[in-house]
Amino acid sequence: MGVEVKIIKQLTDNYCYIIYSNETKDALIVDPAEPNPILEYLNSENLLLKGILVTHHHSDHTQGVLEIKNKLNVNVYSPNSKIEGTTNLLMDKQTLDFEFIKFEIISTPGHTLDHIVFFCNKEKILFSGDTLFYYGCGRVFEGTYEIMLKSLNKLKLLPDNTRVYCGHEYSYKNLEFILDELVYWHDRGAVKQKIREMIKKRGSSMPFELGHQKDWNPFLNCDNPKYKQVIADFPKNEGKISKEASEIEYFTFIRDKRNEF
Ligand SMILES: [Fe+2]
Numbered sequence: 001m002g003v004e005v006k007i008i009k010q011l012t013d014n015y016c017y018i019i020y021s022n023e024t025k026d027a028l029i030v031d032p033a034e035p036n037p038i039l040e041y042l043n044s045e046n047l048l049l050k051g052i053l054v055t056h057h058h059s060d061h062t063q064g065v066l067e068i069k070n071k072l073n074v075n076v077y078s079p080n081s082k083i084e085g086t087t088n089l090l091m092d093k094q095t096l097d098f099e100f101i102k103f104e105i106i107s108t109p110g111h112t113l114d115h116i117v118f119f120c121n122k123e124k125i126l127f128s129g130d131t132l133f134y135y136g137c138g139r140v141f142e143g144t145y146e147i148m149l150k151s152l153n154k155l156k157l158l159p160d161n162t163r164v165y166c167g168h169e170y171s172y173k174n175l176e177f178i179l180d181e182l183v184y185w186h187d188r189g190a191v192k193q194k195i196r197e198m199i200k201k202r203g204s205s206m207p208f209e210l211g212h213q214k215d216w217n218p219f220l221n222c223d224n225p226k227y228k229q230v231i232a233d234f235p236k237n238e239g240k241i242s243k244e245a246s247e248i249e250y251f252t253f254i255r256d257k258r259n260e261f
Helices: 035-044 065-072 145-155 171-182 188-202 210-216 225-233 247-260
Strands: 003-010 014-021 026-030 048-053 076-078 095-097 102-107 116-120 125-129 163-166
Touching: 003 035, 014 035, 014 163, 035 065, 048 065, 065 076, 102 145, 145 247, 163 210, 171 188, 171 247, 225 247
Parallel strands: 026 048, 048 076, 125 163
Antiparallel strands: 003 014, 014 026, 095 102, 102 116, 116 125
16 A cells, blocks of 8 residues: 555645555654644544654744644654754755655755755655745745755756655746746636636645656756747846856746746
8 A cells, every 4th residue: 555645734825744654554744834633634544643754944834843742742853953842853865764654855955954855765755845846946045046956956856757745835826927927828818727726626736746847847947948048038038038048047037036926
């Protein structure tokens, strides 16, 4: 039996994920903010929590940690000793083995300096926190744009059939940004409408496929001549960026534009 992932909505647009085995009932959670719906689900499915995983120190990813840790007496695996409740400090390239699932830790600084992501090669799943979003990437709060780009490029090396679960439901806004500011699409009104309805119907756009994003996420295509040409040719961008600009120049251009969008 495979590993299941339950999506738990948190706060305004955050996601916590419950990863569990149907067979052993062992479970892990990623980035808890609001304990109640998480504890309710664990209870209703008779899941045995084995640990709390944290991607970075922002409070919308950590504020539920202590309450759950204290109630269920579990370890907290985080990249930063300042995250309250941390019992196990994680580092780049470390592996975490919970028997029903094994994770490789990948350090992805940029959004914050402590940011890590959790990748399981066997199941081909990635918990990307606020580093990689569907059609977007996290804001660069603590690192430099160079550092963030390097982190995103690390994720491009993971297999195409990786299913990605990220920290926020920003998909619609990210797509709207691409269609309004970067890429000409003849029926973009219809595309936006379709996507908005799809997300509403499914309740979430998670997970998404990494291979698809390697082709379509602008932040993963800053070195792609075709994508650069399309962005440079977009009427709003005329004279602002050249198709000859470097990868980091493209990343900076797109990230700055997205910050203002
Ligand atoms: Fe964050």
